[in-house]
Amino acid sequence: MKVVWRLLPTDARASDALPLRRRGALHGYVTRATEPDTSGSDTSGTDDDLDVQAAWAAAQPIALPGMLTGALPSLLPCIEQSLALFDHLRDGGRFLDAILELLDGNDNFRPEGSTFDRQEPREIEKVFVSGQVDGKRVRAGRDVWAKLAWIAHDEDDLSLRIRFSCGTEQLHDWQHNVEAQAWSDRFAEALFPECAAIAQNPELLGLVQRLIGAPPRLSERILYSNAPGGGAVFHHDADSTQRGVVYGQMYGATAWLALPVSELARHIAEHASATARADLPSTHAAARERLEKDDDTPLFALLNQDPGFSQRLAEAGWLSVCEAGDALLLPSHDRDLVAWHSVFALGDQPSLAHSYGIFSSA
Numbered sequence: 001m002k003v004v005w006r007l008l009p010t011d012a013r014a015s016d017a018l019p020l021r022r023r024g025a026l027h028g029y030v031t032r033a034t035e036p037d038t039s040g041s042d043t044s045g046t047d048d049d050l051d052v053q054a055a056w057a058a059a060q061p062i063a064l065p066g067m068l069t070g071a072l073p074s075l076l077p078c079i080e081q082s083l084a085l086f087d088h089l090r091d092g093g094r095f096l097d098a099i100l101e102l103l104d105g106n107d108n109f110r111p112e113g114s115t116f117d118r119q120e121p122r123e124i125e126k127v128f129v130s131g132q133v134d135g136k137r138v139r140a141g142r143d144v145w146a147k148l149a150w151i152a153h154d155e156d157d158l159s160l161r162i163r164f165s166c167g168t169e170q171l172h173d174w175q176h177n178v179e180a181q182a183w184s185d186r187f188a189e190a191l192f193p194e195c196a197a198i199a200q201n202p203e204l205l206g207l208v209q210r211l212i213g214a215p216p217r218l219s220e221r222i223l224y225s226n227a228p229g230g231g232a233v234f235h236h237d238a239d240s241t242q243r244g245v246v247y248g249q250m251y252g253a254t255a256w257l258a259l260p261v262s263e264l265a266r267h268i269a270e271h272a273s274a275t276a277r278a279d280l281p282s283t284h285a286a287a288r289e290r291l292e293k294d295d296d297t298p299l300f301a302l303l304n305q306d307p308g309f310s311q312r313l314a315e316a317g318w319l320s321v322c323e324a325g326d327a328l329l330l331p332s333h334d335r336d337l338v339a340w341h342s343v344f345a346l347g348d349q350p351s352l353a354h355s356y357g358i359f360s361s362a
Contacts, residue, residue: 003065004033005255005321007314010307018346020255020310022231023154027310030255030321030346049210056211056244059337061258061320062329067204068248069325071197078194079250083352086225090158090350095125095148102191103129109144109187110137124148124160131183140179143167144187151224151232159230159345162223164188174220175241181219188221195221198248198354204327211329212243214362222355226254226345234303236261237330237357238338244331244358249322252351257310258330258341259318265291267316268302271309277302292335304342321346322353329358 008017008029017029055062072079085098096114103109112128125148131141144166151159164187166180167173174181189195198204199218208216220242231254237245259267265287272280272287279298281287290296302309313319322328330339345351 003321005314005319006031006033007311007319009311018253018255020344020346021229022233022304022344023152023157023229025305025307027307027344028314030319032321052207053211056329056331059260059262059331059333059339061256061318061339061341062331063320063322064204064207064327064329065323066325067327068197068201068250071201072194072250072325075194075197075250078192079352082192082194082223083225083251083350086160086350086352089124089148089160090227095146096127099127099129099146099191106190107135108132109141109190120149122150122153124150129187131186138183140177141183142180143173144180144184146187146191151226151230157230158227158350160225160227164221175239178217181217185219185221188223192223192354194250195354197250198246198327198356204246208246208329208358211331212358212360214360216243217359217361218246218356219359220357224353224355225350226252226343226353227350228345228348230345231343232341233300234264234340234342236332236335236338236340238332238335239357242332242357242359244329244339245355246358247322247328247330247355248353249324249326250352250354251324252349252353253321253323253346254351254353255344255346256320256322256328256341257313257318258320258328258339259313259316261288261291261336261338261340263316263318264313264340267309267312268299271302271312275308291340 010026013029014031017031020027020030109129110132114125114127117123126145128145130137147163164184165174166184265284268287269284272282281290290299332338
């Protein structure tokens with residue numbers, strides 16, 4: 001049997017259902033059902049590989065339940081330490097001080113200070129380090145950093161993220177400097193050893209290699225601690241150098257509405273027609289065009305605050321849940337063939353997850 005996730009309307013709740021709530025907007029109640037599993041569970045099988053490759057080619061999200069489960073028990077102390085760190089940072093702890101403590105005794109990185117960008121309201125602190133070998137800084141390892149930021153602009157949402165990257169962020173240096181990216185990956189692993197659950201997972205790496213046709217490089221790493229009632233609004237991760245994203249749940253659970261942009265545009269247009277909403281696009285082409293705009297208030301409200309639209313996407317099969325040990329692949333071939341996704345924290349405790357960009361090392 002396989003788990004199927006359903007979204008109950010806001011006026012109907014089962015005893016085992018969890019509220020799908022983000023920043024005050026209730027979208028319904030998530031519950032699980034089961035149905036016969038006719039697809040098989042081994043991602044190395046030929047038939048299953050064909051199904052997964054077809055989903056990848058179509059930019060459909062690929063749920064991998066239990067993919068990380070075997071690695072988590074030995075990493076539990078690291079996961080608990082990371083959860084405690086996020087709690088400390090929520091309470092106002094300095095990010096630089098926390099990193100200095102985590103790097104104590106590590107000769108591979110030299111702390112270079114931190115900055116505060118007052119022009120970015122969500123950014124809290126960015127800490128810079130240099131990679132070094134035998135006590136000497138390595139040129140490729142300079143300008144490596146970790147940035148702590150709030151996930152949302154809402155002060156009531158205590159969800160946090162830590163992004164690891166390199167170079168000048170505004171110039172997108174990370175897209176071109178692969179050597180520095182590698183140092184940023186090592187920096188993430190030095191601070192958060194639970195990276196191994198994803199980055200050293202042979203089954204996961206083998207699957208991704210088959211999907212992209214080359215050995216994968218997992219970089220531009222982000223840690224998420226979604227707080228109760230928090231999460232990320234609908235967005236995509238299309239980038240000229242990135243093939244997709246792998247998301248791994250280390251603790252707690254998150255719910256996802258994720259689907260190809262073409263499907264999202266179709267549902268928007270059909271919903272607008274069915275509800276006679278003149279402020280929404282009623283054709284696929286118009287919906288696709290408006291999805292590219294950052295200041296479309298009616299469309300933003302539909303995507304992120306409308307329980308009826310969330311129910312529509314869930315009934316179409318685009319709702320999934322990541323529990324501890326689960327992974328999720330989100331393809332991003334280009335802006336017209338990419339998985340858009342929206343994330344909701346589930347439960348009453350902050351969760352922990354890692355998200356890595358998928359790049360070809362060929």
